[in-house]
Amino acid sequence: MIDVISSVLAFIVAIGVLVSVHEYGHFWAARRLGFKVLRFSVGFGKPLLRWRGRPTQQRVASAGSDVVTETQEVEGPEYWLSSIPLGGYVKLLDEREGPVPEAEQHLAFNRRPISHRVAVLLAGPGFNFLFAVLAYWAIFVSGVPGTKAIVGSVTPGSVAALAGFMPGDEIVAVGSRASPTWETTVLAILDELLRDGRIGFTVQDSRGASRSLELDVRGREAELTEPEALWAGLGFEPGPLLPPVMDEITPDGSADQAGLRSGDRVISADGEPISSWWGWVEYIRARPGQTVSVLVERAGFEHVMELTIGAIEDGDQTIGRIGAGVDSELAQSIYDQARTEQRYGVVEALPKGVLRTWEMSSLTIRMLGRMLVGDVSVRNISGPINIAAYAGDSARAGFTMFLSFLAIVSISLGILNLLPVPLLDGGQIAYQFAELIKGSPLTERTMIIGQQVGMLLLIVLMSFAFYNDLSRMFS
Numbered sequence: 028m029i030d031v032i033s034s035v036l037a038f039i040v041a042i043g044v045l046v047s048v049h050e051y052g053h054f055w056a057a058r059r060l061g062f063k064v065l066r067f068s069v070g071f072g073k074p075l076l077r078w079r080g081r082p083t084q085q086r087v088a089s090a091g092s093d094v095v096t097e098t099q100e101v102e103g104p105e106y107w108l109s110s111i112p113l114g115g116y117v118k119l120l121d122e123r124e125g126p127v128p129e130a131e132q133h134l135a136f137n138r139r140p141i142s143h144r145v146a147v148l149l150a151g152p153g154f155n156f157l158f159a160v161l162a163y164w165a166i167f168v169s170g171v172p173g174t175k176a177i178v179g180s181v182t183p184g185s186v187a188a189l190a191g192f193m194p195g196d197e198i199v200a201v202g203s204r205a206s207p208t209w210e211t212t213v214l215a216i217l218d219e220l221l222r223d224g225r226i227g228f229t230v231q232d233s234r235g236a237s238r239s240l241e242l243d244v245r246g247r248e249a250e251l252t253e254p255e256a257l258w259a260g261l262g263f264e265p266g267p268l269l270p271p272v273m274d275e276i277t278p279d280g281s282a283d284q285a286g287l288r289s290g291d292r293v294i295s296a297d298g299e300p301i302s303s304w305w306g307w308v309e310y311i312r313a314r315p316g317q318t319v320s321v322l323v324e325r326a327g328f329e330h331v332m333e334l335t336i337g338a339i340e341d342g343d344q345t346i347g348r349i350g351a352g353v354d355s356e357l358a359q360s361i362y363d364q365a366r367t368e369q370r371y372g373v374v375e376a377l378p379k380g381v382l383r384t385w386e387m388s389s390l391t392i393r394m395l396g397r398m399l400v401g402d403v404s405v406r407n408i409s410g411p412i413n414i415a416a417y418a419g420d421s422a423r424a425g426f427t428m429f430l431s432f433l434a435i436v437s438i439s440l441g442i443l444n445l446l447p448v449p450l451l452d453g454g455q456i457a458y459q460f461a462e463l464i465k466g467s468p469l470t471e472r473t474m475i476i477g478q479q480v481g482m483l484l485l486i487v488l489m490s491f492a493f494y495n496d497l498s499r500m501f502s
Contacts (some may be wrong), residue, residue, distance in 0.1 A: 034419025046114025052154025063120035063134035070109030155441030162434035163380035170370035173208030177266035185262020200229040267365035280350020410492030449481030
């Protein structure tokens with residue numbers, strides 16, 4: 028219950044902050060380009076707190092001109108802090124929304140130069156991207172904790188195994204991009220996957236020897252971009268490599284009855300090599316009730332033991348269990364060695380933030396484009412339930428992780444609003460260009476039809492996102 032509440036609160040904070048940033052972009056640009064702003068509200072609904080800004084002297088241009096022709100005192104906007112903390116909005120003076128005094132008509136949105144209108148519309152998404160840059164800058168300055176991209180296990184017969192991946196290999200580059208952590212490695216893998224389906228790797232073995240490998244997964248893009256399908260599809264699991272050394276043997280359990288002891292290292296089972304703890308766990312889980320011949324190393328000597336795997340019910344399936352845990356001290360030591368941190372100075376972190384924002388934006392756009400042609404799974408579209416879950420998880424993981432989550436959502440919000448869909452900034456920009464080509468404003472009927480189409484598209488999108496959320500919850 029506590030996790031649910033924290034997820035909801037984190038979601039409210041995320042949406043409230045990012046939508047307010049977006050709307051402030053519109054507000055900031057409108058004020059500087061000579062539009063009259065009637066109201067800037069943080070939140071929706073009934074105002075809890077309201078005040079009016081001071082009048083300002085604004086340099087304005089006549090309608091249809093970009094040249095400054097006059098300076099005029101303009102009444103300050105209303106500022107609202109409203110009761111529903113799910114974003115906010117900006118209200119501009121506009122003749123399409125009500126009568127406008129003749130003396131202020133040149134300040135109305137519909138009367139301003141088209142270039143200025145487009146600039147105001149672009150400023151909202153622009154501030155979302157700016158927020159992401161600053162968020163990544165702060166993250167890089169404070170330090171980004173991560174884990175070295177060490178392969179934990181390789182599935183026999185998989186595309187990774189056939190390419191030559193070995194447990195314990197450290198991925199140092201994907202394509203031409205360095206991959207110091209698993210986070211950067213995943214981004215680079217997805218980037219290469221969406222380019223042409225051939226993913227080049229530079230890896231180092233435990234001795235430091237480098238070699239180049241390539242995974243050819245052309246035609247499998249949709250499969251590999253299903254939620255949580257990437258590693259199983261490629262055939263390796265993120266590490267670090269945890270050796271199959273047993274500890275915490277349960278008395279009278281299957282392992283104890285077979286004669287296995289704390290400190291035993293599993294070498295093979297029925298002749299199948301076991302190279303990692305997780306490989307051993309998966310082997311056991313897949314064979315409930317079976318008897319297997321296990322080769323272990325103990326104090327420098329090899330022993331063969333007959334192990335009858337126990338069976339337990341796990342939901343609607345039966346899995347194997349032997350009553351043995353991993354050597355926790357060894358595991359902790361290995362994980363400590365695999366930890367790393369990306370940290371940069373105040374100046375150096377800024378271009379890193381710009382680059383990360385560009386990479387995430389580019390990847391998101393290409394994912395959307397490939398979704399439209401069926402090359403990427405549409406199950407990646409998340410609705411409010413899944414976003415709230417991610418928000419809660421990242422918030423509980425610490426401020427840095429939550430800030431990274433905000434940056435990703437801010438980028439997504441910026442890109443979404445640039446789509447040429449009526450009701451979104453991109454659709455409104457399309458209206459402005461249509462007016463420019465036509466030489467006159469679009470008819471009211473055309474605008475109404477566009478709004479209806481836009482509403483229908485957004486309803487379909489949100490319905491699909493809700494469906495994805497619910498299918499993940501109950502799958």
